[in-house]
Amino acid sequence: MRKPEPLEVGVIFWTGGELGVEASPDEICASVRALGVRCGQLAVHGAAELSEATAAAWREALERHEISVVTVFAGFSGESYESIPISRETVGFVPLATRVEREQRAGAVIDFGAALGVPSFALHVGHVPDPSDEDYAKVRDLVRRVCDRCAAHGMTFALETGQESAAALLQFLKDVDRENLGINFDPANMILYGSGEPLDALELVKERVISVHCKDGARPESEGEWGKETPLGEGDVGMDRYVAKLKEIGYMGSLTIEREIVGDEQRADILGAIALLERLRAA
Numbered sequence: 206m207r208k209p210e211p212l213e214v215g216v217i218f219w220t221g222g223e224l225g226v227e228a229s230p231d232e233i234c235a236s237v238r239a240l241g242v243r244c245g246q247l248a249v250h251g252a253a254e255l256s257e258a259t260a261a262a263w264r265e266a267l268e269r270h271e272i273s274v275v276t277v278f279a280g281f282s283g284e285s286y287e288s289i290p291i292s293r294e295t296v297g298f299v300p301l302a303t304r305v306e307r308e309q310r311a312g313a314v315i316d317f318g319a320a321l322g323v324p325s326f327a328l329h330v331g332h333v334p335d336p337s338d339e340d341y342a343k344v345r346d347l348v349r350r351v352c353d354r355c356a357a358h359g360m361t362f363a364l365e366t367g368q369e370s371a372a373a374l375l376q377f378l379k380d381v382d383r384e385n386l387g388i389n390f391d392p393a394n395m396i397l398y399g400s401g402e403p404l405d406a407l408e409l410v411k412e413r414v415i416s417v418h419c420k421d422g423a424r425p426e427s428e429g430e431w432g433k434e435t436p437l438g439e440g441d442v443g444m445d446r447y448v449a450k451l452k453e454i455g456y457m458g459s460l461t462i463e464r465e466i467v468g469d470e471q472r473a474d475i476l477g478a479i480a481l482l483e484r485l486r487a488a
């Protein structure tokens with residue numbers, strides 16, 4: 206798989222089904238290329254089939270359309286971002302009732318990514334417990350096992366930002382203590398969750414950034430509420446400052462656009478985002 210150029214613009218797209226369009230890998234890859242990009246992250250929804258035949262179909266489609274996938278991103282069945290309290294109860298490895306099955310599912314997604322030749326795995330780990338909580342060590346140990354599963358394939362593991370402050374996330378990374386563990390930095394999530402100033406956070410975690418999302422959002426009106434995701438360039442991130450900061454810290458990965466709506470509006474917003482990022486990348 207071709208390694209994207211530094212700051213190459215790409216997009217996150219889904220395996221289909223639940224959150225993506227109902228289409229074959231070939232049709233999905235064709236629609237990605239039709240946007241004018243050649244790289245991205247492949248998000249695998251919780252019920253997506255991960256058989257060898259599915260992996261083969263994806264491998265062929267990516268090759269045919271010359272798309273490089275930099276990350277396989279796992280979502281899990283039962284996750285909900287309806288509100289911040291509901292996301293605490295449903296997202297990632299933290300909810301106890303689904304912890305074992307989700308660890309197994311993560312392993313299957315990692316193996317699927319490895320079969321496609323993808324160099325990195327990512328997910329929302331969930332709201333990490335406070336270090337004083339006895340569950341903290343259990344989540345830490347689980348993340349260690351996932352890191353080791355990735356390392357067996359030569360892959361990195363990137364934790365999506367948002368739920369934690371940068372300082373808390375950095376402490377968690379230190380405690381997990383695995384070289385292949387880092388961050389998928391999402392500046393809009395910091396704003397949407399009210400977890401701190403994105404550019405200050407980026408400065409703090411810069412050594413551990415593996416990949417990034419380019420997403421925008423407006424601050425919540427009151428604490429504990431969601432902010433509102435916006436088209437790129439219309440929210441509170443400050444895309445010009447964000448891309449300039451990525452250049453300043455020497456980030457060499459791709460710029461993956463994430464727009465969490467569906468349909469024609471999503472496509473129009475993504476096209477606008479591509480144009481904006483191409484301009485900022487060249488600036």
Ligand code: MG
Nearest residue numbers: 365391418463
């Ligand atoms: Mg994101």
